[in-house]
Amino acid sequence: GSAMERLATIDNAVFDKTGTLTLGQPRLLNASSIDPAMLAIAADMAAHSRHPFSKAIAGFAALDGQHKFDAVTEHPGFGIEATDAGSTWRLGRRGWAGWKARTGGEGKHGHGGTVLTKDGIIVATFDFEDALRADASAAIKRLNDVGVSVQMLSGDTAGACAEVSKMLGVDDFVPCLLPSGKVERIETMAKDGYKVLMVGDGLNDTPALSAAHVSIAPATAADIGRNAADFVFLRESLLAVPLALDVSRKAGHLIRQNIAIAIVYNAVAVPIAILGHATPLLAAIAMSASSVLVIGNALRLHGFGANATLQVIQKVGRSAVSYSA
Structure with missing residues (x-):
């Protein structure tokens, strides 16, 4: 729950290179x-x-x-x-x-x-x-399209990072970083007021995953990395990342709508009930109707995404994100 709320607020996404933007099979x-x-x-x-x-x-x-x-x-x-x-x-x-x-x-x-x-x-x-992960370029473009800035942090050489950065369209990258360097980078961004999403897979990424505002790891990540992340996506495609962001923002929007519906309903129904104009039958119908209205509005999230499905599974305090085209 809290991880979904935090994900909806991010404005910067930081990706590890090896095993995250790439398949990790060099x-x-x-x-x-x-x-x-x-x-x-x-x-x-x-x-x-x-x-x-x-x-x-x-x-x-x-x-x-x-x-x-x-x-x-x-x-x-x-x-x-x-x-x-x-x-x-x-x-x-x-x-x-x-x-x-x-x-x-x-x-x-x-x-x-x-x-x-x-x-x-x-x-x-x-x-x-190392081969790039499927749809990595499309995922980064979708993040940029919704106003999320993307950076790449890696322990690899500047040349290797520049090559991947050019293929994926990532303008900002920092090479040759130690695990502590990734944490320092994320903490500096947080102090500057940014809400940072960290996407990483390895043992070296665990401190950065913990330091970020919210974090996602692929299912292929080391056990300690999966445990440190708030979400785990179960397929190779990185499109799970912008999809999770879209769903979290859509869910937040629907929650606010339902709160507004509840406020309006009570503002109208309570005075009517106090004045004695509502019979028990009418009150029961009105109560059921309000519940159906709120549930129906929430179910709009189920159909979110015309060409893809996103499944969020809560397990042992963590969330797993499964993407399928």
């Missing part, structure tokens, strides 16, 4: 150019993470089994760290993993966002491509 493009030994080590490390990029790398694990690391730790928003025979391996964000990049390997291994390092020296760089 494909590793340059596997053939990576040293097979380094690729195998990266795949073994990636097996310890659920991040979409990790899943793409983990598919290249060696057939003879996983490498035995002394310890493996995932750092949300940064990557994976493993220790082996006194060496420290890191797989993830360039600025975190390749802390010695300026003293070796920068030119040889390019400027990709995801790298594998050994003791701070970059030994492999990974390039990915």
